Amino acid sequence: MTQETDANLERVNNQIISEFSKTLEMFSLNKTEAQLFVTLYLNGAPMTLDQMKDALGKSKTAMSYAVRRLQEFNLVERVFQKGVRKDLYEAREDLYKKFMKTYVNRWLQSLNLQINNLEDIQEDLDHYPAEQRELFEHKIQEAISFHRSLETVFSDIKKNDFL
Secondary structure (H helix, E strand, C coil): CCHHHHHHHHHHHHHHHHHHHHHHHCCCCCHHHHHHHHHHHHHCCCECHHHHHHHHCCCHHHHHHHHHHHHHCCCEEEECCCCCCCCEEEECCCHHHHHHHHHHHHHHHHHHHHHHHHHHHHHHHHHCCHHHHHHHHHHHHHHHHHHHHHHHHHHHHHHCCCC
16 A cells, blocks of 8 residues: 555544544543544454554553443453453444443433432422422422433333344
8 A cells, every 4th residue: 555545544544533433422431432432443353552542642541541431331341362461452342232221221320310319309308498398399300200201211212122
């Protein structure tokens, strides 16, 4: 390949990483995590932290942190390769299902936490005068109802195996 072809391929690769990572950022990944996931996914082969650092122009510490976060989301896994002493990581297969399953589970956990927090606040309203308590109870019930509606949607997605 010529130097011009290499430069064009690099430019296209960077554009793909940039656009794909913008989508992933909407799912609560930061820019570095999203770019790293896309890089691992497009690379098609396991990478060391040093290779990731070189590919993205970031520090090894940033790559280590991003890999740990991606492992928490079940999007990246550490793999073994005979003869390689450094840790290797690769994007997990079945991209859509794994990513969406992680995302739906995070929503459900967050919604459950918010509902519990709102219910705790509602219990604490006993210390307020009746008029103020009624106003707050109504608003809290609306918020809980909203959260439960979202919970139902995400539970249905999970239950019906859309993922």
